[in-house]
Amino acid sequence: MIEVQHLCKTFYVARRGAGFGQALHSLFHKDYEEIRALDDVSFSIQEGEMVGYIGPNGAGKSSTIKILSGILVPDGGSCIINGRVPWQDRISHVREIGVVFGQRTQLWWDVPVMDSYELLRDIYGVPEAIYQENLEELTDLLNLSELLKTPVRQLSLGQRMRCEIAASLLHNPRILFLDEPTIGLDAVSKLAVRKFILRRNQLHHTTVILTTHDMQDIEALTKRIILIGKGKILLDGTLDDIPGSHGNMEQAMADLYRNYGI
Amino acid sequence: MGGLRLYKRYFLIQVKSAMQYKTSFLLTTIGQFLTSFNVFLGIYFMFQRFHAVEGFTYSEVLLCFSITLMEFSLAEAFFRGFDTFSGIISNGEFDRIMVRPRNEILQVLGSRIELTRIGRFLQAAVLFVYGIMKSHVLWSWDKAVTVLFMLIGGTAVFSGLFLIYAAICFFTLEGLEFMNILTDGAREYGKYPISIYGKRVLQFCTFVIPYALIQYYPICYILEKNSSWWYPFLPLLAILFLIPCLCLWKFGVHHYKSTGSY
Numbered sequence: 001m002i003e004v005q006h007l008c009k010t011f012y013v014a015r016r017g018a019g020f021g022q023a024l025h026s027l028f029h030k031d032y033e034e035i036r037a038l039d040d041v042s043f044s045i046q047e048g049e050m051v052g053y054i055g056p057n058g059a060g061k062s063s064t065i066k067i068l069s070g071i072l073v074p075d076g077g078s079c080i081i082n083g084r085v086p087w088q089d090r091i092s093h094v095r096e097i098g099v100v101f102g103q104r105t106q107l108w109w110d111v112p113v114m115d116s117y118e119l120l121r122d123i124y125g126v127p128e129a130i131y132q133e134n135l136e137e138l139t140d141l142l143n144l145s146e147l148l149k150t151p152v153r154q155l156s157l158g159q160r161m162r163c164e165i166a167a168s169l170l171h172n173p174r175i176l177f178l179d180e181p182t183i184g185l186d187a188v189s190k191l192a193v194r195k196f197i198l199r200r201n202q203l204h205h206t207t208v209i210l211t212t213h214d215m216q217d218i219e220a221l222t223k224r225i226i227l228i229g230k231g232k233i234l235l236d237g238t239l240d241d242i243p244g245s246h247g248n249m250e251q252a253m254a255d256l257y258r259n260y261g262i
Numbered sequence: 263m264g265g266l267r268l269y270k271r272y273f274l275i276q277v278k279s280a281m282q283y284k285t286s287f288l289l290t291t292i293g294q295f296l297t298s299f300n301v302f303l304g305i306y307f308m309f310q311r312f313h314a315v316e317g318f319t320y321s322e323v324l325l326c327f328s329i330t331l332m333e334f335s336l337a338e339a340f341f342r343g344f345d346t347f348s349g350i351i352s353n354g355e356f357d358r359i360m361v362r363p364r365n366e367i368l369q370v371l372g373s374r375i376e377l378t379r380i381g382r383f384l385q386a387a388v389l390f391v392y393g394i395m396k397s398h399v400l401w402s403w404d405k406a407v408t409v410l411f412m413l414i415g416g417t418a419v420f421s422g423l424f425l426i427y428a429a430i431c432f433f434t435l436e437g438l439e440f441m442n443i444l445t446d447g448a449r450e451y452g453k454y455p456i457s458i459y460g461k462r463v464l465q466f467c468t469f470v471i472p473y474a475l476i477q478y479y480p481i482c483y484i485l486e487k488n489s490s491w492w493y494p495f496l497p498l499l500a501i502l503f504l505i506p507c508l509c510l511w512k513f514g515v516h517h518y519k520s521t522g523s524y
Contacts, residue, residue, distance in 0.1 A: 011519065066357065066520055069360075069361050070360060070361065071357050071360040071361065071518070071520055072518065072519070072520055073516055073517075073518075090360065091363045091364070091365075092363070094360075094361050094362060094363045095363040097361070099361045101354070101357070101358075104354050104357070104358070106358050108275055108279065109279070110278070110279035110282045110283075111275055111278045111279055111282075115275055115278060116275075118271075119271055119272070119275055122267075122268055122271045123268065123362050123363070123364055124362075124363060125363075151282070
């Protein structure tokens, strides 16, 4: 279903010191640092799988998600999702995926949530009957009925996140990319979101790829984890492959990162 | 659902958003109206002293200016999304656009519909009518069609310039102020028939950026300074300018780097 081979992506980042003199200097001469965000990344994911994609900050997680969702074009390697290359067949590819960026909103800020949903229905061309059915199910499971008439800017983070997740599922995507979906949520919201993702996977067989720093997300949701560090895949297995994973997860992860030197 | 209907939905959601801030909306609209009214006063007072510029009388210049302003306002009303495009890139909104199954240009257009531009548009419309009434032109159907062609071609050329401006943002991640010479500047210079700026400028505006095709040549036809049968069709030729603009845009999208983490 998702077939990724030898993916590479390099960014050139301009570097300069602080201070006015340095700023002036960089106006005429820029030093570029090469950052290999992805360095020969390969993996494959089956339909209906839930995968935790983890790694420290700056490991290349977001780049991978952006390439898989057709936003970025990689420098090398191949990626086939449902028989398509995301960045070449962008429009038909994104019809079948849902993406939640935890730190960014996809809802229209000043209008009630419902208006955003209706615009999304039109963007994806979801037939009215299917839309109503999905909306009912999502409203019910995520407990949204109170929120739909509120402008997005007046929602709390947890409320907004539930609305975001519903927004990315209105068109019945086969694959769901979740980029830190529980960031900044309180305990109740976290549990609700986790429970919902799990149900969605069981009921609709949706493939879920989840990046997170919250180890409890991983424990609760995924059997399989892929660990990435400095642009390379370091581990592709289950939670049991991580030494000490039955004790304190945070500690086990910190030890793991240290062992790999990332 | 067709692109036009979706654009209408975007438009409605923008109206709803704008209505959230009523005072700001009203004041900006009035401000826009007054700004370009100044320009009109500028021409008016100058012609109190001088009665002709390079063989063009006040009423002829007024006609020229009013048509150019109308073209610019039409392009601006629809294509304004591109003017704030550096913002769309730097706040990550473009990532969102890429994961939706619609043409990118349509979505950018839909994301920023500047309703306050109605002020400038109204002003252009008033001046357009005034300019046509004031001009001592004997109107015939072929001249009317020429004006129509000018509006179509002119809107295309200005839209193309907005598109180039946006495409450059893919590489610089920042808007380039010098592009305003070509957009806002063209509107200012467009007050007068291009020929008054000299032969070199006229050549540049004929073969490089086709301002003269949408302004000088057809105006000459309308004012009976040159009655070659093909002059009225030159504005339509200017539409071809959109092709290189679209190519540059496509090239930019392919090299889109996204922002934030990697």
